[in-house]
Amino acid sequence: MISEYIDHPKEADNFNEDFQRTTWHDETLWFIREKRDKATKSLPEWEELRDMAAAIKSNVLSNLDDYLIEFETNAIKNGIQVHWALNAEDHNKIVHNILLKHKVKKMVKSKSMLTEDCHLNQYLESKGIEVIDTDLGERIVQLDNQPPSHIVLPAIHLKKEDVGEIFHKHLGTEKGMSNPQALTETARIHLREQFLSGGAALTGVNFAIAETGGIAICTNEGNADLGVHLAPVHIASMGIEKIIPKLEHLGVFTRVLTRSATGQPITAFTSHYHGPRKGAEMHIIIVDAGRSEQLGREDFRKSLNCIRCGACMNTCPVYRRSGGHSYGYTVPGPIGSILSPGIDLKKYSSLPFASTLCGSCSDVCPVKIDIHTQLYKWRQIIAKEGKMPFAKKQGMKLMNYVFSRPSLYRLLGKVGRNVLGILPRFMMYNSLNAWGKARELPTPPKESFREWYLRNKK
Amino acid sequence: MNQREQILSAVKKNKPQSTPLPEMKLFDGQCDSILDKYVESLNKIGGTCKIIDRTEDINMIVKSQFSDLGQVATNMQEVLIANIDLKEITDPHQLEQVNIAVLHGELAVAENGAVWLEGKQIIHQAIPFITQHLILVIERENIVENMHVAYSKINIERPSYGVFIAGPSKTADIEQSLVIGAHGSRSLLVLIR
Structure with missing residues (x-):
């Protein structure tokens, strides 16, 4: 099967270019998650x-x-x-x-x-x-020649002004119209004609x-x-x-x-x-x-429990800040990230890494799919089959080398604690350090836990 | 092997060891007043509700709510304001201009405001969807507590069509703004007798 690799981090970066829109997307989905909590707690x-x-x-x-x-x-x-x-x-x-x-x-x-x-x-x-x-959301994205970005809310990535523009272009509404009520009424009239002639x-x-x-x-x-x-x-x-x-x-x-x-x-x-x-x-x-085939995979068959409610997407901190299109698969978010590797491991190998493994997806799943455990298990398979991205693979190798040599680990820790405080900013906050993006590193402590322990153990 | 056999044999080969079905429960007896709970749920999902003493009052209520009735369809004899005979209609496309449909519901559910309609009773399956405004009439004693009880009472004749309707049609597909009246009815009034 010919497949192009879906680079989730890169696609997520693109989505994050418009910071305000990303924040809006994040908050809107979290609002739905809160509505879910209220309904289930009743x-x-x-x-x-x-x-x-x-x-x-x-x-x-x-x-x-x-x-x-x-x-x-x-x-x-x-x-x-x-x-x-x-x-x-x-x-x-x-x-x-x-x-x-x-x-x-x-x-x-x-x-x-x-x-x-x-x-x-x-x-x-x-x-x-x-x-x-x-479906209104699906019609909107269909007119704009896009795939849905969410399985329940297909046009959740669009603002009402975007929808107004799409309707202006395809349904001939007035330019600049962005009132949801008026836009929905337009779609109602347009789609009634379609229903009657289907x-x-x-x-x-x-x-x-x-x-x-x-x-x-x-x-x-x-x-x-x-x-x-x-x-x-x-x-x-x-x-x-x-x-x-x-x-x-x-x-x-x-x-x-x-x-x-x-x-x-x-x-x-x-x-x-x-x-x-x-x-x-x-x-x-x-x-x-x-x-x-998925039914035959013991570790992953439970993913077939899914009833497509989308709760795992609404709660996922990565989905909320990367948008449905960044997954490049029909079903995005945590559930899509455990379904897609079974369809094409190579193409979707970045998706099981699009998670913090916080487990929130599993907590809200109404059919109790162990989503975060399955994400972790797909990572193991992807690593074993050598399908991990180059940088991640080298990083893992380096970590493995350091972690299996305690004295080297201790030495590097000491160097880090002494140097991080005095290094100029440009050396720490640059493109090589993804963790430095939009984040300040903590002030390094004076000593490590081990040093503290050895000093206090008497 | 054809597709059917290929799929069935792959499933048979790959399925896990059998696990039992859980015992079903009704989870009923939780609310003090089923009627109050129903009214509360219906209001939350965008429907409105009136309790009527006499079935004939339906005519007066509908007339007072709509200044211009337009086409009115019903499956109830008592609804005298109806001006369309559903039995005379052969093609559902002819229902396009229906403004108000007054339909009798078989059962209602307190936890979510839903009303159960059966295809055979409503004559045309399209009617509750194609009408601009929907009015459902239910009996007080036919309101049940939750979906478990509802399904235990429903008898699915076959072939058949049946639907739970919970509120007017709605969408929040544009920026999560709730808009009532997506493709189906723009309003729902439930009359309880």
């Missing part, structure tokens, strides 16, 4: 719900083949046509064939990270089919219920529903891990999903599709694309 059973959600997912992964067959059987009984796709290419071809059969020229699409990952839009556009993303509607899947052969989709805007209920064809794309065994399990997942994502008690719309409406067609495409 439930005394919160931790029990997380345990239940994690246990259900663990049961799903350990019986996934049986559940997939059960889901398929029941979905077919409901009049749904079920397709299987090994990879992105298979998936895109299946979608295209369905659209060809119905002579669809325009498809409306609600949020689906899976199809984003498959580059479905570009594929269909190359075949002459127009694809309209209907030849097919594609949606993602939040949960696929094995017991009933139906799917649940959660949105706040109502865009998935408007598309599906008007179009003659509904296509739903899902990863194999979206299965839950029983309807009653939705009780757990609907309670944890939105509280974790935005701090709302539930999304405005939670739709349950168990078959096509009269006179329409419904298709479900079950996609593997690396998931069965």
Whole structure:
């Protein structure tokens, strides 16, 4: 596979060029994290719900083949046509064939990270089919020809003035219009036309219920529903891990999903599709694309628990200050950094290092994925396979050399303590010392702990 | 092997040792007044609520809230102000101009303000989404405490469509400013009888 290396530190640097915007991004996401805290603390059973959600997912992964067959059987009984796709290419071809059969020229699409990952839009556009993303945030970035920068808040990196500019360029609004209410109204009118003229509607899947052969989709805007209920064809794309065994399990997942994502008690719309409406067609495409392989990696399979709430992004100090685009992967942030190396280790080898390992991601995860532990484990694999960047590799070697020689370590420590205080600034705060950026070094102490200990041990 | 078999055999080969499903709980009995909790939750998510004594009052309430009714659709006999017969409509695109939809909800949830609607009952699945304003009518005794209880009461007939609606449609996709009225209804009024 040909892959270009994603240089997260470099991309993060670019994002940080506009200091005020970075601070705004950081604070906005932290505000959402605080809303999440408020929502979860209002439930005394919160931790029990997380345990239940994690246990259900663990049961799903350990019986996934049986559940997939059960889901398929029941979905077919409901009049749904079920397709299987090994990879992105298979998936895109299946979608295209369905659209060809119905002579669809325009498809409306609600949020689906899976199809984003498959580059479905570009594929269909190359075949002459127009694809309209209907989630407001996704439509904004689609018009501007960008990928989403967050899985729940696709346009979180843009300011309202940016959106005003994009709408001015593509939807003909007045120049300089930046009122969110007015911009949303413009999008509403524009997208209503699209909903009414869509030849097919594609949606993602939040949960696929094995017991009933139906799917649940959660949105706040109502865009998935408007598309599906008007179009003659509904296509739903899902990863194999979206299965839950029983309807009653939705009780757990609907309670944890939105509280974790935005701090709302539930999304405005939670739709349950168990078959096509009269006179329409419904298709479900079950996609593997690396998931069965991830299932076989003992240390990393738990990443398949993910229900795409985005809480780990909102809480991550690195994500908040580097922005979603710096990750170069459809799912950014901590969860993306443990999913992506399994897809392409070389390309995404900088992502597991885009973390302070503070563990906040694992603390907020509603399905209890040990994200920070997995980040650490990917680092070990990346180092072992020699995929670490040159500077980091040399730095590690040097540290290893010093740390395994106690007397050298002590000598260097002494030199450091004496020299750091008298060195001119330019020698310490320059491009070679990343830690000196926007940070003052502490005043060096007069003696080391060891020296203090030896002096005081009597 | 076709794609289906390849995926299933890879999953079978790679899956871990089986772990049991956890025992489900209802977590109910936590709030003193389910009705009060429902009203509080609904207000928080941008909906409004009125308690009505007689079903016929719906007509008067709707007329007093909207100076110009426009097209009104309903699935309730008692709603006399309706001027569109949903059963007469064959193509959901014809619902484009509906201004107000008054729909009967099967169940409501106190913890989050949601109301459960069933596709068969509302005749056209598009109606609660395509209407500009949505009015839902529920019975006081059909409000349950939380989602666990709600799912234990829902009977999914198959094939079918069902939806929990919690508030008017909304978005915060532009700078996290909450805007009510994204693609679906611009307002939600819940009438409790």
